[in-house]
Amino acid sequence: MKILVCISKVPDTTAKISFTDNNTKFNEDKVQFIINPYDEWYALVRALELKEGAGGTVTIVNAGPADNEQIIRKGLALGADDAIRIDMQANDAFQVAAEIAAVAKEGSYDLILCGKETIDYNGGVFGGLLAEMLSMPYVSLASKLDLQENSLLLEREIEGEKEVIEVAMPCVVSAQKGMAEARIPNMRGILASKSKPVAVITPSGTTARVPVASFSLPPEKGACKMVDADQAEELIRLLHEEAKVI
Amino acid sequence: MSVLVLAECANGKLKKNAFEAAAFASGLAAQTGADLVAVVLGSASADDLASLGKAGVARVLHASDSRLDRMTSTSYTKALQSAADAAGASIIVLSHSSVGKTIAPRIAVRRNMTLVPGVSALPENGTFRKSMFSGKAWGDLKPEGDQLVITVNPNTTSFTLGDGVATVESLAVELSDSDFDYKVKEVVNESAGMTPLPEAELVVSAGRGMKGPENWGIIEELAGELGATTACSRPVADIGWRPHHEHVGQTGIAIKPNLYIAIGISGAIQHLAGVNQSKCIVVINKDPEAPFFKAADYGIVGDAFEVVPKLTEAVRKLKNS
Ligand SMILES: Cc1cc2nc3c(=O)[nH]c(=O)nc-3n(C[C@H](O)[C@H](O)[C@H](O)COP(=O)(O)OP(=O)(O)OC[C@H]3O[C@@H](n4cnc5c(N)ncnc54)[C@H](O)[C@@H]3O)c2cc1C
Ligand SMILES: Nc1ncnc2c1ncn2[C@@H]1O[C@H](COP(=O)(O)O)[C@@H](O)[C@H]1O
Numbered sequence: 001m002k003i004l005v006c007i008s009k010v011p012d013t014t015a016k017i018s019f020t021d022n023n024t025k026f027n028e029d030k031v032q033f034i035i036n037p038y039d040e041w042y043a044l045v046r047a048l049e050l051k052e053g054a055g056g057t058v059t060i061v062n063a064g065p066a067d068n069e070q071i072i073r074k075g076l077a078l079g080a081d082d083a084i085r086i087d088m089q090a091n092d093a094f095q096v097a098a099e100i101a102a103v104a105k106e107g108s109y110d111l112i113l114c115g116k117e118t119i120d121y122n123g124g125v126f127g128g129l130l131a132e133m134l135s136m137p138y139v140s141l142a143s144k145l146d147l148q149e150n151s152l153l154l155e156r157e158i159e160g161e162k163e164v165i166e167v168a169m170p171c172v173v174s175a176q177k178g179m180a181e182a183r184i185p186n187m188r189g190i191l192a193s194k195s196k197p198v199a200v201i202t203p204s205g206t207t208a209r210v211p212v213a214s215f216s217l218p219p220e221k222g223a224c225k226m227v228d229a230d231q232a233e234e235l236i237r238l239l240h241e242e243a244k245v246i
Numbered sequence: 247m248s249v250l251v252l253a254e255c256a257n258g259k260l261k262k263n264a265f266e267a268a269a270f271a272s273g274l275a276a277q278t279g280a281d282l283v284a285v286v287l288g289s290a291s292a293d294d295l296a297s298l299g300k301a302g303v304a305r306v307l308h309a310s311d312s313r314l315d316r317m318t319s320t321s322y323t324k325a326l327q328s329a330a331d332a333a334g335a336s337i338i339v340l341s342h343s344s345v346g347k348t349i350a351p352r353i354a355v356r357r358n359m360t361l362v363p364g365v366s367a368l369p370e371n372g373t374f375r376k377s378m379f380s381g382k383a384w385g386d387l388k389p390e391g392d393q394l395v396i397t398v399n400p401n402t403t404s405f406t407l408g409d410g411v412a413t414v415e416s417l418a419v420e421l422s423d424s425d426f427d428y429k430v431k432e433v434v435n436e437s438a439g440m441t442p443l444p445e446a447e448l449v450v451s452a453g454r455g456m457k458g459p460e461n462w463g464i465i466e467e468l469a470g471e472l473g474a475t476t477a478c479s480r481p482v483a484d485i486g487w488r489p490h491h492e493h494v495g496q497t498g499i500a501i502k503p504n505l506y507i508a509i510g511i512s513g514a515i516q517h518l519a520g521v522n523q524s525k526c527i528v529v530i531n532k533d534p535e536a537p538f539f540k541a542a543d544y545g546i547v548g549d550a551f552e553v554v555p556k557l558t559e560a561v562r563k564l565k566n567s
Contacts, residue, residue, distance in 0.1 A: 013496050013516045017382040037497050093351075094361060119380050119496055119519070124342070125363045125397075128351030131319065137427030138319040140348040143490070157491055158344035160442025161435055163316075167428035177498055178490050209360040213373055213388040218381075224529070224539050229548030233560035235528065238544060240564055243526045245505040246448065246472060 001056030001147075003047045004107060005080065006100055006114040006126070007039040008090075009064055009071045013119065019215045026120075026215070035071045038115025040078070041182040042175035046145055047113055048079045049180060054147055056110075057081045061103055063088055063096045069198065076193035077185035083198040091208035093121070097129035098206035104134055110169045111152070116141055116176040127174035137171040143178030248281040249274050250335035252326060253298055253306075254345055258289045258315070262445060263341035263398075265301045269405030270398045271339040272302030273368045280337070283307060285329035285417065287322060288314035292414065299410030307332055307417040313426070314419075317345050320427040323352040325419045330357060332417060342397035343444070354395040361395045362387055366402040377402075380496050380519035400444060401502045402523075436491055440475040443494070448474035449503045449524075451494060452482070453517075455510020455531065455550055459487035464554045465509060471561040477501070479511045495520035510550045513538025530554065 011017070012032040020027045035044070047058045060075040062068050063086040072083045086099045104112055112134075117124035131138030144155035148166070156163040157176060167173075185193075227235045239246045251271035253264035268284055275282040284303040286295055288311070295306050307329050314325060326349060330338060338353060340346035342364045354361035365374040365387070377399065378385040443449065450469040456462060462476075469476045476492060483493035494501055496519035506524035510531065511517060518541050521527070529542040532549050539545045546553055 011379075013519070017379045019383075041497070093363070094354075097351075120378065121385075122376075122378055122380065122500075123363045124347045125351040125361060128319065128348055129355055129361070132323070132352040132355035138348065138352070139428060140319070141344055156344075159444050160437030160440075161433055162491075163430050164432040164434070165428050165430055171427075177493060209390045210362055210387045212378075212385040214386050215378070216384045216386070218384065221541060221543075224542040224545045227544060227546050229546050229553055232546060232548070232553045232556035233563075235544060235546060236557060236560035236564055239505065239526070239528070243505075243543065245526045246561070246564075 001050065001054055001111065002107065002109045003050065003056060003058045004104055004109040004112045005039065005044045005047050005058060005060050005075075006112070007044065007060050007062050007071065007075055008036045008115070008118050009033050009062065009068050010036045010118055010120045013037070017217070023214045023216060033071060035074060036115050036118045038117065038175055040075070042177065042179040043113040043115055044075060044078060044080065045180035045183050046175065050147055059084060059107065059109075061086070061100055063090045063099050063203070065089060072198055073193050074185065076196045077189040078183055079189060082196055085198055085200050086203050087200050088203040092210045093123045093126040093129055094210070095206050095208040097126055097133055099203045101130055101133035102204055103201070104130070112136075112170070112172045114172070114174050116174045127172050131172040134172065137167050139165055139167055139171065140174045141176050142173050143176055145173060145175070145179055247336050248283050248333045249278070249337045249339060250330055250333045251282065251284045251303070251339040252346070252349070253284045253286050254341060254343065255286060255288055255290050258291065260286070260290065260294050260297065263343055263400050264298070265407060266400065266403060266405060267339050267341045267398050268298055268301035268303050269407070270368065270403050274337060274339065275302075277368065281305070283333040283335070284412065285309070285326065285333075287325050288312060288316070295414045296411045299412035300407040301405070302408065302410065303412045306412045306414045308414055309417040309419045311419060311421060313421060316430055316433070317348065318426045318428055318430065319348050319352055321421060321425045322349045323356060324421065324425050326353050327356060328419045329417055336393050338395045340395070340397050342399045346397045350395050350397045357393070359393040359395045360389045360391050362389050363397050364399045365396055366399050377523065380500065381522045382519065401447075436489070440469070443475050443477055443492070443499055443501055446475035446501070447504045448472050449477050449501060449505065450474045450507045450509070451477035451479070451511060451521075452509040452550070453479035453511030454481050456482070456487075461551070462488070464551070464558070468507070468554055468558045468561070471558050471565070474505070474507075479517055508538055509554060511538060512536050513541060
């Protein structure tokens with residue numbers, strides 16, 4: 001079984017969000033970068049578990065500049081066999097999907113996993129773009145993934161419901177919470193990762209279609225109105241009469 | 247030229263996000279002088295279909311094949327493709343829901359249209375505002391071209407409904423087994439009679455401050471009295487006190503209810519990332535230094551076990567008054 005896991009690089013969850021260049025660029029100063037949690041904790045870890053159970057290979061792919069090597073090595077330290085970096089500045093999901101679709105066609109993978117969304121762009125559409133470009137089935141928002149003889153048994157967690165789904169491979173699946181538990185790389189993994197192959201490939205040059213023209217920060221919250229614990233009922237009155245939310 | 251909107255149904259009924267997406271599409275059609283057409287997939291009643299007129303829809307295309315009652319990515323894309331052809335759509339609008347996130351990218355690629363995901367408002371001078379960095383910033387998107395597929399973030403655009411009535415036409419979609427990319431073998435309802443979290447207007451959420459799962463009774467009572475949906479912080483779901491689908495935050499579900507009541511939750515940045523777009527935030531915590539108060543509109547410093555039953559009682563009184 002050949003698995004491809006798409007990983008993106010995002011600012012650490014506690015990073016301070018600010019912008020430079022007249023609010024057109026994310027300010028990377030003092031920001032730590034991580035693998036997007038959905039890609040790492042759920043997609044990648046589940047892929048590694050499948051490999052440990054049934055054999056096969058796990059390849060990670062990232063579309064990004066040379067700096068992204070750091071998060072790619074982390075993925076290799078967790079246990080991926082090899083990696084592909086498409087050497088480019090990723091500007092939207094369409095552009096990334098077009099480049100990764102080319103890589104995916106080349107590698108004939110049985111399963112392509114991605115995260116349900118990135119925690120910086122919050123797009124949530126990459127998996128669908130990729131599946132359509134590859135004419136493959138697409139199961140989004142999967143919270144559980146098990147291997148059957150020739151197919152996958154998945155759970156999909158959606159608004160108030162859980163669907164149990166059977167899908168044939170090859171297919172594209174986007175992962176969310178529930179699919180696996182986060183892992184920490186061990187010393188052996190970290191040492192081994194240094195010698196694992198990272199293929200750097202040149203992109204085809206597809207351009208982004210929805211670039212971000214500028215960023216802005218939401219207005220600061222006003223002060224919190226405190227209600228005395230002994231007069232908790234007062235809160236309900238305020239919510240009803242002042243905030244008008246109940 | 248027309249704007250086509252996918253109006254979602256669940257169990258034969260139009261969903262709230264159907265009206266929200268339709269009202270958004272109606273605003274967009276007004277901006278560009280285009281016609282507005284809605285498409286409904288699967289079983290739906292005639293009255294329901296006509297009621298899309300309230301959101302400004304003149305014409306509804308209905309593909310009534312009951313195999314479309316539940317989404318699969320390829321069958322819905324095929325049906326939407328037929329509707330887009332029938333309507334001569336240059337813009338397609340969907341909700342940024344589990345359905346929209348799945349179908350929008352497929353149809354965008356299939357029709358070579360530009361995909362604009364998760365927008366929060368009608369465009370101004372061709373730019374669309376989208377929440378990014380888990381609610382910590384806005385991005386203004388400038389899409390290329392004028393053939394667009396747009397998904398609208400649920401619960402973000404305000405809309406009013408009129409009293410129009412739409413005309414309904416049936417839409418023929420030829421579906422064979424190969425048009426379904428997967429099989430849905432079973433559906434488990436997890437909402438326990440509550441509005442699902444992503445759609446809930448009122449949410450009561452609790453964290454590790456509740457000490458144990460046996461103490462959730464007072465949380466459920468308050469939620470029940472308010473007609474709210476329950477949620478929780480991540481550690482609470484991780485240790486199994488509450489089901490995973492209740493976990494809100496950066497790595498759980500992101501929500502934007504009108505009211506979010508956080509009880510015994512410290513307000514870690516990753517938790518806030520999933521709830522900071524709520525219109526009104528109430529925090530109940532025994533620690534006056536809890537970071538959540540900085541993000542709150544109303545707060546009570548106190549013991550949840552004392553405060554929450556009082557709130558429930560006050561809601562009960564309010565309802566009876
Ligand atoms: C990468 C990453 C992603 C994460 N994603 C998420 C996420 O999506 N969602 C999420 O929630 N967390 C997430 N976390 C975890 C987050 O950092 C916090 O650890 C978590 O939110 C804390 O949960 P809590 O507030 O319930 O518990 P605690 O931090 O333990 O807070 C409990 C609170 O209850 C109060 N309390 C105690 N007793 C009472 C009482 N009797 N009455 C009233 N108040 C009381 C305490 O004062 C305290 O403030 C993530 C962490 C990381 C590193
Ligand atoms: N630059 C990238 N390289 C590889 N995979 C990516 C990249 N950007 C996004 N992805 C994948 O697409 C998923 C969803 O991204 P998005 O639709 O942009 O929110 C992520 O969770 C990743 O799995």
